[in-house]
Amino acid sequence: MAWSPVIALYVTICCLAFVMSKVVISFLLYKRWKRTRTIIEDSPSGGKVVVFRSPATQSLSSKAFMKKTMKLSNKNIIGSGGYGTVYRLSVDDNTAFAVKRLNKGNKDTERGFERELDAMGDIKHRNIVSLYGYYIAPQFNLLIYELMPHGSLDTLLHGKSREQKPLDWATRCRIAVGAARGISYLHHDCIPHIIHRDIKSSNILLDQNMEARVSDFGLATLMDPHQTHVSTIVAGTFGYLAPEYFDTGRATTKGDVYSFGVVLLELLTGKRPTDESFIEEGTKLVTWVKDVVKEKKEEHAVDSALGSFPIKEVKKVFRIAEECLESDPSKRPTMTRVVKMLEQINSIVN
Numbered sequence: 001m002a003w004s005p006v007i008a009l010y011v012t013i014c015c016l017a018f019v020m021s022k023v024v025i026s027f028l029l030y031k032r033w034k035r036t037r038t039i040i041e042d043s044p045s046g047g048k049v050v051v052f053r054s055p056a057t058q059s060l061s062s063k064a065f066m067k068k069t070m071k072l073s074n075k076n077i078i079g080s081g082g083y084g085t086v087y088r089l090s091v092d093d094n095t096a097f098a099v100k101r102l103n104k105g106n107k108d109t110e111r112g113f114e115r116e117l118d119a120m121g122d123i124k125h126r127n128i129v130s131l132y133g134y135y136i137a138p139q140f141n142l143l144i145y146e147l148m149p150h151g152s153l154d155t156l157l158h159g160k161s162r163e164q165k166p167l168d169w170a171t172r173c174r175i176a177v178g179a180a181r182g183i184s185y186l187h188h189d190c191i192p193h194i195i196h197r198d199i200k201s202s203n204i205l206l207d208q209n210m211e212a213r214v215s216d217f218g219l220a221t222l223m224d225p226h227q228t229h230v231s232t233i234v235a236g237t238f239g240y241l242a243p244e245y246f247d248t249g250r251a252t253t254k255g256d257v258y259s260f261g262v263v264l265l266e267l268l269t270g271k272r273p274t275d276e277s278f279i280e281e282g283t284k285l286v287t288w289v290k291d292v293v294k295e296k297k298e299e300h301a302v303d304s305a306l307g308s309f310p311i312k313e314v315k316k317v318f319r320i321a322e323e324c325l326e327s328d329p330s331k332r333p334t335m336t337r338v339v340k341m342l343e344q345i346n347s348i349v350n
Protein backbone atom coordinates (compact mmCIF):
# COMPACT_ATOMS: atom_id res chain seq x y z
CA MET A 1 0.00 0.00 0.00
CA ALA A 2 1.51 3.37 -1.08
CA TRP A 3 1.50 6.26 1.47
CA SER A 4 -0.13 9.49 0.54
CA PRO A 5 2.38 12.38 0.27
CA VAL A 6 0.88 14.03 3.39
CA ILE A 7 1.41 10.93 5.55
CA ALA A 8 4.93 10.49 4.21
CA LEU A 9 5.65 14.14 5.12
CA TYR A 10 4.29 13.63 8.66
CA VAL A 11 6.40 10.49 9.17
CA THR A 12 9.53 12.27 7.91
CA ILE A 13 8.92 15.27 10.19
CA CYS A 14 8.33 12.99 13.23
CA CYS A 15 11.53 11.02 12.54
CA LEU A 16 13.55 14.21 12.13
CA ALA A 17 12.07 15.70 15.32
CA PHE A 18 12.90 12.49 17.21
CA VAL A 19 16.54 12.46 16.01
CA MET A 20 16.94 16.20 16.70
CA SER A 21 15.57 15.87 20.25
CA LYS A 22 18.05 13.04 20.94
CA VAL A 23 20.94 15.19 19.67
CA VAL A 24 19.84 18.21 21.74
CA ILE A 25 19.37 16.13 24.92
CA SER A 26 22.80 14.49 24.50
CA PHE A 27 24.39 17.90 23.93
CA LEU A 28 22.72 19.39 27.04
CA LEU A 29 23.72 16.38 29.17
CA TYR A 30 27.32 16.69 27.92
CA LYS A 31 27.34 20.46 28.74
CA ARG A 32 26.01 19.73 32.24
CA TRP A 33 28.60 16.99 32.72
CA LYS A 34 31.40 19.37 31.61
CA ARG A 35 30.16 22.08 33.99
CA THR A 36 30.61 19.76 36.98
CA ARG A 37 34.25 18.99 36.12
CA THR A 38 37.47 20.84 35.44
CA ILE A 39 39.58 18.92 32.97
CA ILE A 40 43.18 19.72 32.13
CA GLU A 41 45.25 17.81 29.63
CA ASP A 42 48.89 17.91 30.70
CA SER A 43 50.70 17.64 27.37
CA PRO A 44 54.32 17.13 28.52
CA SER A 45 53.43 14.10 30.65
CA GLY A 46 50.54 12.92 28.46
CA GLY A 47 48.39 12.94 31.59
CA LYS A 48 44.95 14.33 32.36
CA VAL A 49 43.61 15.85 35.60
CA VAL A 50 39.89 15.81 36.30
CA VAL A 51 38.58 17.67 39.36
CA PHE A 52 34.86 17.28 40.22
CA ARG A 53 33.52 20.73 41.08
CA SER A 54 32.19 21.07 44.64
CA PRO A 55 32.57 23.56 47.53
CA ALA A 56 35.39 21.38 48.88
CA THR A 57 37.40 21.56 45.65
CA GLN A 58 37.01 25.31 45.06
CA SER A 59 40.52 25.86 46.40
CA LEU A 60 41.93 23.08 44.22
CA SER A 61 42.65 24.16 40.68
CA SER A 62 43.90 21.41 38.39
CA LYS A 63 47.14 23.34 37.83
CA ALA A 64 47.77 23.75 41.58
CA PHE A 65 47.03 20.06 42.00
CA MET A 66 49.60 19.12 39.35
CA LYS A 67 52.27 21.34 40.92
CA LYS A 68 51.67 20.07 44.46
CA THR A 69 51.48 16.47 43.32
CA MET A 70 54.88 16.62 41.70
CA LYS A 71 56.29 17.66 45.08
CA LEU A 72 54.78 14.78 47.09
CA SER A 73 57.47 12.78 48.86
CA ASN A 74 57.83 10.02 51.46
CA LYS A 75 57.28 12.48 54.30
CA ASN A 76 53.72 13.04 53.01
CA ILE A 77 52.79 9.34 53.17
CA ILE A 78 49.84 8.59 55.49
CA GLY A 79 49.32 4.96 54.61
CA SER A 80 49.74 2.25 52.05
CA GLY A 81 47.70 -0.71 50.92
CA GLY A 82 47.35 -3.29 48.20
CA TYR A 83 46.38 -0.76 45.56
CA GLY A 84 49.13 1.78 46.23
CA THR A 85 50.36 4.54 48.56
CA VAL A 86 48.25 7.29 50.18
CA TYR A 87 49.72 10.80 50.59
CA ARG A 88 48.54 13.92 52.39
CA LEU A 89 48.36 16.80 49.93
CA SER A 90 48.09 20.19 51.68
CA VAL A 91 46.83 23.05 49.54
CA ASP A 92 46.98 25.68 52.32
CA ASP A 93 46.87 25.76 56.14
CA ASN A 94 43.17 24.80 56.20
CA THR A 95 42.79 22.57 53.18
CA ALA A 96 44.24 19.13 52.60
CA PHE A 97 43.34 16.07 50.55
CA ALA A 98 44.28 12.41 50.55
CA VAL A 99 45.90 11.34 47.29
CA LYS A 100 46.15 7.67 46.45
CA ARG A 101 48.83 6.74 43.94
CA LEU A 102 47.68 3.57 42.22
CA ASN A 103 49.87 0.83 40.93
CA LYS A 104 49.36 1.02 37.20
CA GLY A 105 46.38 -0.92 35.86
CA ASN A 106 45.83 -2.50 32.50
CA LYS A 107 46.06 -0.16 29.49
CA ASP A 108 43.17 -1.85 27.70
CA THR A 109 40.83 -1.03 30.57
CA GLU A 110 41.78 2.69 30.72
CA ARG A 111 38.55 3.97 29.09
CA GLY A 112 36.41 1.86 31.41
CA PHE A 113 38.59 3.05 34.28
CA GLU A 114 37.79 6.70 33.52
CA ARG A 115 34.08 5.98 33.17
CA GLU A 116 34.04 4.21 36.55
CA LEU A 117 35.90 7.10 38.20
CA ASP A 118 33.46 9.62 36.72
CA ALA A 119 30.58 7.61 38.15
CA MET A 120 32.34 7.37 41.53
CA GLY A 121 32.67 11.18 41.58
CA ASP A 122 28.88 11.48 41.55
CA ILE A 123 28.42 9.40 44.71
CA LYS A 124 27.85 11.63 47.72
CA HIS A 125 26.75 10.40 51.15
CA ARG A 126 27.68 11.40 54.71
CA ASN A 127 29.05 7.90 55.34
CA ILE A 128 31.08 7.56 52.14
CA VAL A 129 34.53 9.07 51.51
CA SER A 130 34.06 11.41 48.53
CA LEU A 131 36.22 11.13 45.45
CA TYR A 132 37.16 14.69 44.44
CA GLY A 133 39.04 13.96 41.24
CA TYR A 134 41.72 11.93 39.54
CA TYR A 135 44.85 12.08 37.42
CA ILE A 136 45.53 9.63 34.64
CA ALA A 137 48.94 9.36 33.04
CA PRO A 138 50.88 6.69 31.17
CA GLN A 139 53.16 6.03 34.16
CA PHE A 140 50.72 6.15 37.10
CA ASN A 141 47.21 7.13 38.22
CA LEU A 142 46.16 9.24 41.20
CA LEU A 143 42.83 9.43 43.02
CA ILE A 144 42.02 12.56 45.05
CA TYR A 145 39.90 11.86 48.12
CA GLU A 146 38.49 13.79 51.03
CA LEU A 147 41.06 13.61 53.87
CA MET A 148 39.85 11.71 56.93
CA PRO A 149 41.66 13.25 59.92
CA HIS A 150 41.12 10.32 62.31
CA GLY A 151 42.49 7.66 59.94
CA SER A 152 41.11 4.15 59.78
CA LEU A 153 39.11 2.02 62.20
CA ASP A 154 41.82 -0.62 61.83
CA THR A 155 44.45 1.76 63.26
CA LEU A 156 42.10 3.00 66.00
CA LEU A 157 41.30 -0.54 67.13
CA HIS A 158 44.62 -2.27 66.58
CA GLY A 159 47.16 0.59 66.38
CA LYS A 160 50.19 0.40 68.61
CA SER A 161 50.25 4.08 69.65
CA ARG A 162 50.21 4.29 73.46
CA GLU A 163 48.79 7.83 73.51
CA GLN A 164 45.72 6.63 71.66
CA LYS A 165 42.65 6.29 73.92
CA PRO A 166 40.64 3.08 73.36
CA LEU A 167 37.30 3.64 71.64
CA ASP A 168 34.39 3.62 74.11
CA TRP A 169 31.16 1.67 73.59
CA ALA A 170 29.05 4.61 72.34
CA THR A 171 31.72 5.54 69.75
CA ARG A 172 31.97 1.93 68.55
CA CYS A 173 28.19 1.81 68.14
CA ARG A 174 28.17 5.08 66.19
CA ILE A 175 30.92 3.80 63.91
CA ALA A 176 29.01 0.55 63.33
CA VAL A 177 25.78 2.25 62.33
CA GLY A 178 27.57 4.90 60.21
CA ALA A 179 29.49 2.26 58.25
CA ALA A 180 26.30 0.19 57.85
CA ARG A 181 24.45 3.23 56.46
CA GLY A 182 27.27 3.87 53.96
CA ILE A 183 27.23 0.27 52.70
CA SER A 184 23.44 0.22 52.61
CA TYR A 185 23.52 3.36 50.45
CA LEU A 186 25.89 1.68 47.97
CA HIS A 187 23.77 -1.49 47.88
CA HIS A 188 20.29 -0.06 47.70
CA ASP A 189 20.28 3.64 46.78
CA CYS A 190 22.94 3.92 44.07
CA ILE A 191 21.95 3.26 40.47
CA PRO A 192 23.42 0.94 39.36
CA HIS A 193 23.77 -0.73 42.76
CA ILE A 194 27.35 -1.03 43.99
CA ILE A 195 28.92 -4.05 45.66
CA HIS A 196 31.93 -2.88 47.68
CA ARG A 197 33.82 -6.23 47.63
CA ASP A 198 36.41 -5.22 50.22
CA ILE A 199 34.66 -4.23 53.44
CA LYS A 200 37.18 -4.30 56.30
CA SER A 201 38.26 -2.08 59.19
CA SER A 202 41.02 -0.39 57.15
CA ASN A 203 38.41 0.72 54.62
CA ILE A 204 36.28 2.40 57.31
CA LEU A 205 37.72 5.86 57.92
CA LEU A 206 36.78 8.45 60.51
CA ASP A 207 36.05 12.11 59.73
CA GLN A 208 36.60 15.13 62.00
CA ASN A 209 33.43 14.26 63.99
CA MET A 210 34.46 10.59 64.33
CA GLU A 211 31.68 9.74 61.89
CA ALA A 212 32.38 6.53 59.93
CA ARG A 213 33.00 6.81 56.18
CA VAL A 214 33.33 3.84 53.86
CA SER A 215 36.28 4.19 51.47
CA ASP A 216 37.69 2.34 48.47
CA PHE A 217 34.28 1.46 47.02
CA GLY A 218 34.64 0.55 43.39
CA LEU A 219 38.39 0.05 43.66
CA ALA A 220 38.21 -3.72 43.80
CA THR A 221 36.46 -3.74 40.43
CA LEU A 222 38.65 -1.03 38.95
CA MET A 223 41.99 -2.60 39.62
CA ASP A 224 43.55 -5.51 37.85
CA PRO A 225 43.62 -8.24 40.52
CA HIS A 226 47.20 -9.18 39.65
CA GLN A 227 48.36 -5.72 40.71
CA THR A 228 47.20 -6.14 44.29
CA HIS A 229 48.85 -7.77 47.26
CA VAL A 230 48.87 -11.46 48.15
CA SER A 231 46.08 -11.26 50.70
CA THR A 232 43.66 -10.29 47.94
CA ILE A 233 42.15 -13.23 46.09
CA VAL A 234 40.42 -11.83 42.99
CA ALA A 235 38.91 -9.12 45.20
CA GLY A 236 38.51 -8.82 48.94
CA THR A 237 40.77 -9.52 51.86
CA PHE A 238 41.50 -12.76 53.68
CA GLY A 239 39.61 -12.99 56.99
CA TYR A 240 36.70 -10.90 55.70
CA LEU A 241 35.62 -12.97 52.71
CA ALA A 242 32.32 -14.85 52.83
CA PRO A 243 32.77 -18.65 52.59
CA GLU A 244 30.75 -18.99 49.36
CA TYR A 245 33.16 -16.60 47.64
CA PHE A 246 35.87 -19.27 47.68
CA ASP A 247 33.57 -21.59 45.69
CA THR A 248 31.87 -19.19 43.31
CA GLY A 249 34.34 -16.27 43.05
CA ARG A 250 31.23 -14.10 42.65
CA ALA A 251 30.93 -10.86 44.62
CA THR A 252 27.42 -10.20 46.00
CA THR A 253 25.80 -7.74 48.38
CA LYS A 254 25.43 -10.64 50.85
CA GLY A 255 29.21 -11.10 50.66
CA ASP A 256 29.57 -7.46 51.83
CA VAL A 257 27.09 -8.21 54.64
CA TYR A 258 29.34 -11.08 55.79
CA SER A 259 32.44 -8.84 55.73
CA PHE A 260 30.52 -6.22 57.73
CA GLY A 261 29.71 -8.93 60.30
CA VAL A 262 33.46 -9.51 60.70
CA VAL A 263 33.95 -5.75 61.27
CA LEU A 264 31.25 -5.87 63.98
CA LEU A 265 33.20 -8.69 65.68
CA GLU A 266 36.35 -6.56 65.51
CA LEU A 267 34.50 -3.67 67.20
CA LEU A 268 33.19 -6.03 69.89
CA THR A 269 36.31 -8.07 70.58
CA GLY A 270 39.12 -5.69 69.56
CA LYS A 271 40.65 -8.63 67.67
CA ARG A 272 41.67 -8.81 64.03
CA PRO A 273 40.16 -11.72 62.03
CA THR A 274 43.75 -12.77 61.31
CA ASP A 275 44.88 -12.50 64.98
CA GLU A 276 47.84 -14.83 65.56
CA SER A 277 46.24 -16.39 68.65
CA PHE A 278 43.49 -17.88 66.45
CA ILE A 279 46.00 -19.46 64.10
CA GLU A 280 47.88 -20.96 67.08
CA GLU A 281 44.64 -22.44 68.46
CA GLY A 282 43.55 -23.68 65.02
CA THR A 283 40.39 -21.57 65.01
CA LYS A 284 39.29 -18.21 63.58
CA LEU A 285 37.53 -15.14 64.93
CA VAL A 286 34.13 -16.06 63.47
CA THR A 287 34.17 -19.66 64.80
CA TRP A 288 35.49 -18.57 68.20
CA VAL A 289 32.75 -15.95 68.62
CA LYS A 290 30.02 -18.38 67.49
CA ASP A 291 31.12 -20.80 70.25
CA VAL A 292 31.24 -18.04 72.87
CA VAL A 293 27.73 -16.84 71.93
CA LYS A 294 26.41 -20.43 72.03
CA GLU A 295 27.74 -20.81 75.57
CA LYS A 296 26.23 -17.37 76.45
CA LYS A 297 29.63 -16.09 77.58
CA GLU A 298 29.76 -12.97 75.41
CA GLU A 299 31.29 -10.86 78.20
CA HIS A 300 34.45 -13.02 78.00
CA ALA A 301 34.91 -12.15 74.34
CA VAL A 302 34.47 -8.39 74.72
CA ASP A 303 37.53 -6.18 74.11
CA SER A 304 39.32 -5.77 77.46
CA ALA A 305 40.20 -2.17 76.44
CA LEU A 306 36.51 -1.29 76.47
CA GLY A 307 36.24 -0.77 80.24
CA SER A 308 32.56 -0.61 81.12
CA PHE A 309 29.84 -1.61 78.68
CA PRO A 310 26.08 -2.31 78.77
CA ILE A 311 26.00 -6.12 78.46
CA LYS A 312 22.45 -6.20 77.03
CA GLU A 313 23.51 -3.98 74.13
CA VAL A 314 26.72 -5.94 73.62
CA LYS A 315 24.69 -9.16 73.34
CA LYS A 316 22.37 -7.53 70.79
CA VAL A 317 25.32 -6.50 68.61
CA PHE A 318 26.77 -10.04 68.87
CA ARG A 319 23.42 -11.36 67.62
CA ILE A 320 23.38 -8.91 64.69
CA ALA A 321 26.95 -9.96 63.81
CA GLU A 322 25.90 -13.62 63.97
CA GLU A 323 23.07 -12.98 61.50
CA CYS A 324 25.47 -11.23 59.12
CA LEU A 325 27.84 -14.21 59.42
CA GLU A 326 25.28 -16.91 58.53
CA SER A 327 26.96 -19.46 56.23
CA ASP A 328 23.90 -19.45 53.96
CA PRO A 329 23.91 -16.04 52.20
CA SER A 330 20.11 -16.06 51.81
CA LYS A 331 19.76 -16.13 55.62
CA ARG A 332 21.87 -12.99 56.05
CA PRO A 333 19.96 -9.72 56.44
CA THR A 334 20.22 -6.94 53.86
CA MET A 335 22.28 -3.90 54.88
CA THR A 336 19.06 -1.86 55.19
CA ARG A 337 17.87 -4.38 57.79
CA VAL A 338 21.25 -4.29 59.54
CA VAL A 339 20.97 -0.48 59.82
CA LYS A 340 17.46 -0.84 61.31
CA MET A 341 18.65 -3.44 63.85
CA LEU A 342 21.65 -1.32 64.89
CA GLU A 343 19.46 1.77 65.24
CA GLN A 344 17.55 -0.04 67.97
CA ILE A 345 20.63 -0.10 70.20
CA ASN A 346 20.11 2.53 72.92
CA SER A 347 23.66 3.90 72.76
CA ILE A 348 23.05 4.87 69.16
CA VAL A 349 21.48 8.28 69.04
CA ASN A 350 20.08 9.74 65.77
Ligand SMILES: Nc1ncnc2c1ncn2[C@@H]1O[C@H](COP(=O)(O)OP(=O)(O)OP(=O)(O)O)[C@@H](O)[C@H]1O
Pocket: 078, 079, 080, 081, 082, 083, 084, 085, 086, 098, 100, 129, 145, 146, 147, 148, 149, 151, 152, 154, 155, 198, 202, 203, 205, 215, 216, 237
Ligand atom coordinates in the same frame (compact mmCIF):
# COMPACT_ATOMS: atom_id res chain seq x y z
N1 LIG B 1 40.90 9.49 52.49
C1 LIG B 1 41.80 9.17 53.43
N2 LIG B 1 42.04 10.00 54.48
C2 LIG B 1 42.93 9.66 55.44
N3 LIG B 1 43.65 8.53 55.45
C3 LIG B 1 43.47 7.67 54.45
C4 LIG B 1 42.55 7.93 53.37
N4 LIG B 1 42.56 6.87 52.53
C5 LIG B 1 43.46 6.01 53.04
N5 LIG B 1 44.01 6.47 54.19
C6 LIG B 1 45.01 5.82 55.04
O1 LIG B 1 45.87 5.07 54.23
C7 LIG B 1 45.81 3.68 54.63
C8 LIG B 1 45.97 2.82 53.41
O2 LIG B 1 44.80 2.93 52.64
P1 LIG B 1 44.52 2.01 51.40
O3 LIG B 1 43.08 2.19 51.07
O4 LIG B 1 45.52 2.30 50.34
O5 LIG B 1 44.86 0.55 51.90
P2 LIG B 1 44.10 -0.42 52.87
O6 LIG B 1 42.63 -0.07 52.89
O7 LIG B 1 44.80 -0.41 54.18
O8 LIG B 1 44.33 -1.81 52.18
P3 LIG B 1 43.77 -2.28 50.76
O9 LIG B 1 44.49 -1.52 49.74
O10 LIG B 1 44.06 -3.71 50.74
O11 LIG B 1 42.29 -1.97 50.74
C9 LIG B 1 44.48 3.52 55.35
O12 LIG B 1 44.51 2.47 56.26
C10 LIG B 1 44.32 4.88 56.02
O13 LIG B 1 45.02 4.88 57.24
